[in-house]
Each structure stands twice: as structure tokens, then as C-alpha cells.
Amino acid sequence: MQNQSDPPPPPMTHQEGDFGRQQIKNNLPHRDASWSPGTFEDISAEKSQPMPPPRNWFLRNKLKTSLLAGGVLAILIVAIVVPIYATNQSEQRSGKSQQSVGDSSTPSKNGGISGVSGDDDDDTHINDNVQANPHVPPLNQAFKYGVDPIRGVNLGGWLVIEPFISPSLFDQFSAEDNVVDEWTLCAKLGPEKAKEQLKKHYDTFITEEDFEKMQKMGINHVRVPMGHWSINPVEGEPFVPNLSWDYLVKAIKWARKYGLRVMVELHTAPGSQNGWNHSGRKGPVRWLNGTEGEQYGEMTLETVIKMTKFFFEKPGYEHVIPIFGVLNEPAIYRIEKDRVEQWYHDSHDKIRKITGDDKGPLLTYHDGFLGMPPWNGFFKDESFKRVILETHTYLIFDDDLVSMPREKQSKFPCIAWQQDLENSMRDNGPTMVGEFSAATNDCGKYLNGVRLGTRYEGNLIDGDTRIDHPVCPDCSCQSVEDWKNWDDDYKKFLLSFVERQMDAFEASYGWFFWTYKTEHHANPHWDYLLGWEQGWIPKDANNRQSSCKAVTALD
Numbered sequence: 381m382q383n384q385s386d387p388p389p390p391p392m393t394h395q396e397g398d399f400g401r402q403q404i405k406n407n408l409p410h411r412d413a414s415w416s417p418g419t420f421e422d423i424s425a426e427k428s429q430p431m432p433p434p435r436n437w438f439l440r441n442k443l444k445t446s447l448l449a450g451g452v453l454a455i456l457i458v459a460i461v462v463p464i465y466a467t468n469q470s471e472q473r474s475g476k477s478q479q480s481v482g483d484s485s486t487p488s489k490n491g492g493i494s495g496v497s498g499d500d501d502d503d504t505h506i507n508d509n510v511q512a513n514p515h516v517p518p519l520n521q522a523f524k525y526g527v528d529p530i531r532g533v534n535l536g537g538w539l540v541i542e543p544f545i546s547p548s549l550f551d552q553f554s555a556e557d558n559v560v561d562e563w564t565l566c567a568k569l570g571p572e573k574a575k576e577q578l579k580k581h582y583d584t585f586i587t588e589e590d591f592e593k594m595q596k597m598g599i600n601h602v603r604v605p606m607g608h609w610s611i612n613p614v615e616g617e618p619f620v621p622n623l624s625w626d627y628l629v630k631a632i633k634w635a636r637k638y639g640l641r642v643m644v645e646l647h648t649a650p651g652s653q654n655g656w657n658h659s660g661r662k663g664p665v666r667w668l669n670g671t672e673g674e675q676y677g678e679m680t681l682e683t684v685i686k687m688t689k690f691f692f693e694k695p696g697y698e699h700v701i702p703i704f705g706v707l708n709e710p711a712i713y714r715i716e717k718d719r720v721e722q723w724y725h726d727s728h729d730k731i732r733k734i735t736g737d738d739k740g741p742l743l744t745y746h747d748g749f750l751g752m753p754p755w756n757g758f759f760k761d762e763s764f765k766r767v768i769l770e771t772h773t774y775l776i777f778d779d780d781l782v783s784m785p786r787e788k789q790s791k792f793p794c795i796a797w798q799q800d801l802e803n804s805m806r807d808n809g810p811t812m813v814g815e816f817s818a819a820t821n822d823c824g825k826y827l828n829g830v831r832l833g834t835r836y837e838g839n840l841i842d843g844d845t846r847i848d849h850p851v852c853p854d855c856s857c858q859s860v861e862d863w864k865n866w867d868d869d870y871k872k873f874l875l876s877f878v879e880r881q882m883d884a885f886e887a888s889y890g891w892f893f894w895t896y897k898t899e900h901h902a903n904p905h906w907d908y909l910l911g912w913e914q915g916w917i918p919k920d921a922n923n924r925q926s927s928c929k930a931v932t933a934l935d
Contacts, residue, residue, distance in 0.1 A: 508699040510639035515922045516600045519639055519699040523600075525742065530812060530890025531882070531921040532601030532643070533594060533908050535631070537895060538586045539624040540607045540647045541565065542658050543826035544906070546581060546899045550830050560830045561657035562607070567618040575620045582627045590896065590909075591634040597912055598921035602640050603814065603892045604631055605647035605708065607660055611690070612683040614650050619660065636700045643744070643892070644691065645705030645814075646683060651676030654711035657829060665711055668719045677723055680707065681730060688731050692740045704741040705770065705814070706731070712748030720748060721758070728764055737765040744770040744814065752804040752811065760809050768889060769808045772815040773797055773881075776822050782836065783852045788935075789820055790877040794928035798884035805888055813885040815894035817906050818878050818916060823857035824903035863904035863914065874905075874916035879926040882918075893917075 508520035516528055537545025541562040553559040559568050566574040594602060606628060608614070613621035628644065635642045651666030651673070652659040667676045684706060691697040691704075706727050712720050724745050731743060745767060747755060752771055759767045773793075775781045781792065804811040821836040822828055833839035837857050838850035850856075859865065878893075885891040897909040904910050911917030918924045 506636070506696065508636065510637065512595055512600045512639035512641075513598055513922065515598075516639075519636065519641065523641060523702060525889050526810065528600075529886040530601045530892070531599055532603055532890070532892040533597075533599055533896040534603045534605065534815060534892050534894045535586055535896055536605060537898070538604075539582065539610065539627055540605045540658060540660065541578070541581075543830050544824055544898070544903055545895060546585065547826050547902050548899060549577065549581065550826065555831055561660065561662045563618060563661040566620060571618075571620070574618070575623060578620050579623060582624060585899070586627075586631065586896075588634045588637075591631075591638050591640060593909065593912075594640060594896070595638040597908075598918075598923070600641060600921075601643060601703070601890075601892065602631075602635055602896075603643040603645055603705065604628060605645050605658075606687075607648045608646065608650055608680065608683045609648075609660075611686050612679070614679060617650075632697065632700055641703070642701045643703040643705055644687065644701055645708060645744075646680075646687065647705075647708040649676065649707060649710075650679040650683075653680075653707060654709050655714070656709075656711075659709075662829070665714045667710065668715050668723060673719075677719075681723075681727055684727050685730055685734070688734050688740070692735050698740070702741050703744060703768070704731070705744045705746075707746065709746050709772065710748050712750055715748075717748075717750070725763065728767065732765055742766050742768055742810075744768040744812065746770045746772070746814070752800060752808060755804075756807040758808070768810040768812050769804060770812055770814040771801075771804075772894075773813050773885070774815075774817060774819070776819050779835075779851045782821055783855075786820075786873045786877075790873060790880055790926075791931045791934050793877075793881045793884040794931035795934055797881070798887045798928055801885065801888040810889055812889035813891040815892060816881055816885070817894050818874050818911060819905035820877070821851070821855075821857070821860065823860040824906060825861070827903065861902075861904060863901065863910065871914070871916045874911070875918070876926040878911070878916065879918055879924040880928055880931070882921070882924065883927040883929075 509518050511518040517523060536542060541549060543550045543560070549565060550559055553568065557564075557568060559565050566578075569577060591602075607619060607624060609617060609619035609621050610624040610628065611622070613619065632642050632644075647658065648660040649667045651669075652661045652663065653665065653667040655663055655665045664670075666672060667680065668674065688704070691701055706724075710720055728743060728745075731740065734740070743766065745759070747769060752769060755769055759769055775789065775792070781789065784792070801811055801813070822834050823836055826832075828834060828840055829842060832842045833847075834857055835847050836851050836855050838848055838855075840847040882891060893908045895906055895908065898904075898907045901907050901910045908917055912919065
């Protein structure tokens with residue numbers, strides 16, 4: 381999502397941007413390096429070399445000699461080949477491989493991507509008959525996009541670190557350390573300690589139990605943001621390479637078990653596509669910008685190609701990963717739009733060269749904070765195949781909306797955003813909301829960045845960005861995030877606001893809430909799990925109380 385501290389992009393139509401957001405062990409069966417189809421021939425050749433001149437007995441007993449030699453040969457073949465074959469079969473049954481991390485000397489499901497292998501189950505055990513809930517088809521039947529709405533959550537802050545989602549990783553440092561994103565976090569900790577802390581975070585923040593809960597929530601999709609370093613680490617970057625890819629594959633396995641469809645999404649680009657902390661590195665936008673911009677663009681294409689090959693070059697993932705987010709939130713108002721458009725074309729063509737035009741996942745491309753109308757007709761070009769325009773919609777970027785009375789805030793999605801999405805579906809084709817939340821202000825801890833203040837209270841300072849007046853005269857963040865003391869009226873307001881957003885967004889292909897959870901529920905307006913437990917998120921995403929049907933005006 382767009383950082384709250386960032387200068388606002390050019391005006392948009394109601395919808396807003398989004399704020400500051402491996403090695404797999406290959407268990408696929410493979411043949412032992414000591415075995416090959418030519419093994420039998422090699423043994424036979426070795427045993428059929430000319431023998432020394434036989435004695436007379438052998439000359440007189442040619443038949444016996446032939447039988448004896450044949451028997452010995454057969455015994456040798458059985459003694460050598462059978463143990464090797466049995467070992468291979470045992471590996472296949474157990475799903476284990478002798479391939480070490482980073483060893484690409486043996487075949488792997490990813491098509492030989494260096495440094496990445498698979499921790500998935502043997503394909504013979506895949507069960508795609510699972511149905512997330514009665515409202516959607518099982519995984520092995522096509523999801524009717526445009527008819528059945530996407531109802532999903534994001535696993536934000538899990539495999540790409542964000543301060544406001546996992547604040548404890550940043551609380552361990554003082555302000556003088558200037559640890560503000562995953563780049564500076566890893567650089568400050570150093571390779572070994574960074575790997576240790578991130579592994580603990582990956583192991584504990586999201587588990588299989590969470591996927592079981594998502595199924596109970598009525599969710600049918602989950603969006604998983606990934607860093608480019610998970611599969612295509614760049615020399616000189618401090619990120620922990622490859623490790624998070626293990627957990628992505630594990631997440632897909634869990635999703636499959638509960639019938640949930642996965643949107644794998646590239647959340648970061650080398651050089652940073654927006655300059656916000658959730659791109660991995662806060663600071664200048666180097667992607668497609670400056671003297672090395674094209675080089676960073678090529679690196680990102682390499683990442684996209686590797687991800688596509690891993691999941692879609694061979695069968696196995698097509699049912700559980702029907703959507704691929706090509707790149708999250710490039711800040712196009714900071715980049716030449718023509719260059720981004722060309723990159724969109726190039727990435728699309730390279731992906732479809734691997735998958736084919738009519739196969740592989742749907743591809744989503746973000747509107748780049750330009751709004752949806754500037755893209756009218758772009759993705760309708762016949763060169764684009766099965767593409768979705770993705771937008772991220774937040775109320776907190778507009779002071780007028782933030783200061784609006786609650787009743788009007790809860791109706792606003794029905795009056796404005798629903799119409800915007802209907803127009804985009806008509807003018808652009810398939811459109812979806814990839815992120816939204818329950819927040820009506822920016823009071824969340826580290827929401828704008830580490831120790832930067834808030835726009836709501838008028839104390840936000842970040843570089844050249846200074847906001848020295850509150851959104852309203854009596855605006856205060858005091859106790860705003862103290863969810864344990866929220867009264868029933870406020871919870872009812874949040875529930876109606878969230879449900880009307882969901883209803884409005886289903887004028888498009890659907891929605892993903894940002895995000896599934898925050899650490900220790902640090903930011904409750906962004907915490908779907910907490911809201912589900914406490915009553916301001918619907919108990920069943922398919923059975924809601926509030927809708928846009930009766931809403932005709934804000935007043």
C-alpha cells in the first residue's frame with residue numbers, strides 16, 4: 381500500500397493507493413546419480429569381454445560353460461542393479477531427495493532454477509477435489525471469475541516484512557539505528573542473525589491452523605506477497621536469500637488442503653518500484669528510473685520468469701494458483717508511464733510464452749496509483765491475454781473522507797467505489813480490488829513508517845514531507861487502536877463499513893482484505909483475524925448483514 385507519509389499522487393477518482401507494505405528442498409523423485417538407463421548395457425559389456433583361452437574341459441563342455449557364464453552374469457546383474465533400483469523406489473515413496481540446497485545437478489520441478497528446489501508432496505498425492513465452501517467449486521473445477529466473486533485475504537507482513545504488521549522486529553533497535561525496512565533490518569542484523577530471526581518469524585506468524593481458520597471464515601482465495609530475493613537474489617543486497625520460498629510452497633500445500641486458491645504475487649522489485657518500506661527498501665525509486673533503471677527492470681523480468689517456470693512450466697500447481705500478481709504497486713506517477721506500459725507488455729509476453737495464451741494463471745497488473753480511467757482500453761488490446769487490472773482502495777488517504785461522519789463513511793464505498801469499479805469493468809475489462817482495510821485514519825503503529833507520526837494528528841515528518849496540522853481540530857490517536865475498549869456502536873460501524881466495501885467491490889472480480897493478521901493484534905483496523913473473532917468482520921464472508929442495495933446517497 382502507499383505510504384501515508386508520501387506526497388499524494390495525482391488526483392484519482394475516489395479510489396486511492398496502498399501504503400508502506402529459499403531454498404526449497406526438492407522432494408520430487410529423481411534417479412540416483414549412479415543409475416542411468418545405460419547401466420544395464422554397461423554391466424553386460426563389461427562381463428562379455430574376451431576370456432583367456434579355455435582348458436580342454438571347457439572346450440568339451442561348451443553348453444555347460446555357456447550356462448555357467450550366463451548364470452554368473454545374471455547373479456551379478458541382480459546383485460548390482462536391484463539395490464540401486466530399490467533405493468530409487470524407496471526415495472520415490474518417501475518423497476525425499478539427495479539434492480542439497482542450491483544443487484541444480486539433478487532434475488527438479490522448477491526446471492533447473494539455480495538455488496531453488498521443491499518441498500512439495502509427491503504429485504501422486506495431490507488432492508484437488510477439496511472445496512473451500514459450498515459457494516465455490518472444488519479446486520479441480522474452474523472458478524467462475526466474474527460470476528463467483530473472489531473473497532480473500534492477504535498474508536501481508538509474513539514473507540515480506542512490514543513494520544506496522546510485525547513491529548517487534550523493529551522495536552529492538554533505537555531510532556539512531558535507522559532500521560526502517562527489511563533492507564536495513566537485514567543489514568543491521570547481519571546474514572546469520574537475520575536468517576535466524578526471519579526463520580522464527582516465518583515459522584510462527586502463519587501456520588496451517590491459519591489456513592483452517594480462513595476456510596471457516598468463508599474465504600476462497602489468499603494472496604501471498606513475495607520478495608524478489610526469495611527466488612532471484614541480487615548480489616550486494618542484504619536480504620536473506622531463498623529462505624522464504626520454502627514457506628511459500630508450504631503455504632500453497634496448506635491452501636490446497638483446505639480448498640483455498642492462491643494468488644502468488646511479486647511484492648518487490650530490485651531497485652524498488654515505489655520507494656516504500658514494503659518494496660523491501662525505503663528511498664528512491666530506482667526501478668525503470670535513472671541510469672540503472674532498465675537493468676533493474678530486466679532483473680524483475682528475470683524474477684517473474686523464474687516464478688512462472690517454477691509453478692507453471694509443468695503440471696501440479698495450475699488448480700491451486702489460478703492468479704499471479706506480476707508486480708505490486710509501481711508508483712507510476714514517479715516513473716515515465718510509457719516505460720511501465722512497455723514493461724507490462726514485456727512481462728506479459730514472457731509469461732505467456734511459457735504458459736501459452738489460454739493456459740496458466742490470470743495475470744494482474746496494478747494501476748500504479750493513477751486511478752483506473754487512465755488505463756481505459758489498455759488491457760483490452762488483443763495482445764493481452766487473460767489480464768486483470770488491480771486497484772487498492774483505502775479511505776485514509778483523503779482528509780475529507782477521514783473527517784467525514786461515520787454513517788457517511790460506511791456508505792461511501794457504495795456511492796463512489798462501486799461505480800468506479802463498474803466503469804472499469806466496462807472500459808478496462810476484468811478488474812479487482814487487491815487490498816482494502818477497515819481503517820478510517822492512519823493512527824496505527826508504524827503505519828506511515830517507523831517512528832514517523834501521523835497525518836491524523838498532524839505530526840507526520842518524513843524527509844521533506846511535513847504535515848503540521850491535524851485532519852480535524854479534535855483529531856487524536858489516543859486510544860484509537862485500543863480495541864479492547866471499543867464499544868458496540870463502534871464495532872457495528874466498522875462491520876457495516878467493511879461489509880459495504882465487500883459488496884461494492886464485488887461489482888468487480890472481487891476483493892482481498894489487507895491483511896489477515898498483525899503481530900499481537902498491534903493494528904486492529906488491519907487485522908482480519910481479530911475482527912473476525914471480535915465482531916467487526918463478518919463471521920462468514922458469504923453471509924453478510926450490510927450491503928449497498930438500499931444505499932442511494934450519503935445523506
